Amino acid sequence: MPSPRRNQISIEDTPYYHCCSRVVRRAFLCGDDPYSGQNYDHRRSWVDSLLMKLNSVFAIDIAAFAIMSNHLHVILRIDVDTANQWTDREVLEQWHLLFKGDDLTHRFVKGALIEGNEVTKLKHTIATYRSRLCDISWFMRCLNEPIARQANQEDNCTGRFWEGRFKCQALLDDTALLACMAYVDLNPIRSKLAKTLTQSEHTSIKLRIQAAINSEQPKSLLPFIGNEHQNQLKGIAFSLKDYLELVDETGRIIRNDKRGTISKHTEKILSRMALPHENWLKIITNFGALFHGPVGTLSELSLYCEHLEKQRRHFSKCCHYMSSG
Template sequence: MPRARSTQISLEDTPYYHCCSRVVRRAFLCGDDKFTGKNYDHRRGWVEAQILKLTEVFAIDVAAYSVMSNHLHVVLYIDLDTVNSWSDREVVEQWQKLFKGTDLTQKFAKGEVIDECMVALLKRLIATYRSRLCDISWFMRCLNEPIARQANYEDNCTGHFWEGRFKSQALLDEAAVLACMAYVELNPIRAKMAKTPEKSDYTSLQLRVNAALKGNQPAKLLPFIGNERKHQPKGINFLLQDYLMLVDETGRIIRDDKRGALCAKVENILNRLNIATDNWIKITSDFGKLFHGPVGSLQELTDYCEHLEKRRRHFANSCQYLLVS
């Protein structure tokens, strides 16, 4: 039985979550549908544009994404500091970038005087909006619903386009985050839709490679900020150059089936992450098959289960074997 989303989220343990949505009824997001004979490549652009649009609304950053033929992946970072720093008016303004809101919140956003008897209701609405703006369920809803409406209109039909629930899993430590990001971004290469990272269309990896060639990082993606330090900005505690090298080398092995052929520098990077080369290739090739729940070291998994009052540590064997602390 599917678990309630609230029983899978523990911000005390991690702000990082991997989410995946799949389509139903033989639907395709891109490529040639052998059943109908139609091509749906353009729908990948719909999804990518919506993902990047939502980063400007939610207090949720996108660390990685890829849009495939019949499913999509995103790795999300929930930014509680940002959402809590927004003023009440900023919360309403952010919410109304996507939704109309109520007459009351519209008046408030315009700076009009609010009747005293309506202040309590306004505060409740603002509290609701604030919680939704850092909620991955609302993020995925705002991602999937517009795509479903566009696809149904194009197909001249009604009904479900996506499966009822999206999959989400907690990424409990640095190794889990980087392994999941690499798995997500290498999807087109594993599926033989692309040969190199820079040719992997509709992925965050392509954006990062193109920006890196100009000495930048994509403005709408969670940045790499190097090694952990005091008073550091928000971002992934890893060097961008090391990550791109790691993913590029991994992609070559996956594409050419040359297991264990990583260069010495990449092996040193994996040593810092405490992941053996063979395990890294296995993780980035079969992440979705190996992990069906939270991912991290055995200690991180134990803490996560305790905070959510889970009696059993599901998938502990996989985490202990593949992500050794």
């Protein structure tokens, strides 16, 4: 039986989570459907635009994403601090960008007088919405449900469009985060849908490369705060330049099937991550098969299980891939 989300998410251990949704029907989410002969590439823009909208509403940042033919990947960072810093009015304003709300919440936002007997209800509503706006399950619900309705309407059918639940993996340390990001960014190349990163449409890596040409970072993505942006308040503690070089070289190796040809510079990058290049290539090419649960070192997994009161450390056999030991 699938584990409840509350038993998978531990903010105490990590704010980063890899989510994956896959369609349940034979019809594709995007791309060419060999059975019907139809092309659904236009649906990628549905997902793309909705992702960017949700990013601006929720206190959740997008670190990486890839929209594939029958599934999508997104790596999210829960930003509890931002959610807690919002005023009560800001919480309701954010919520109203997606949902109608009710008469009480709209009156409060407009500055109307709230009766004494309504205050308790209003405070409870605001607390609920504040919690939901930094909740991954609500984020994925707001992403998947509109896409399913729109696709079903286009296909003139009813029923499930996505599998019952989206997959959610905790990324317990920086190495796990970077490895998962590279895995997601390289999905089109690994699936032979693109030969280069710049040809990888509807992915976070293409957005980062396009922005990097102008020495910038995409506003819609969580920034790297390594060597380039020391003044950033939040972001990925790694050099953007090193990440782009690492992913580019890994993509060339995967595409050309030249295993073991990691350059000396990339070896240095991986050594800082305490990850042998053999492990790196194994992870990037087989991430989905290797990791079915939380990803990290054995020590990080132990803490994660302890905080969630898990009696057994499931998936511990995969931990050796995330270290040099």
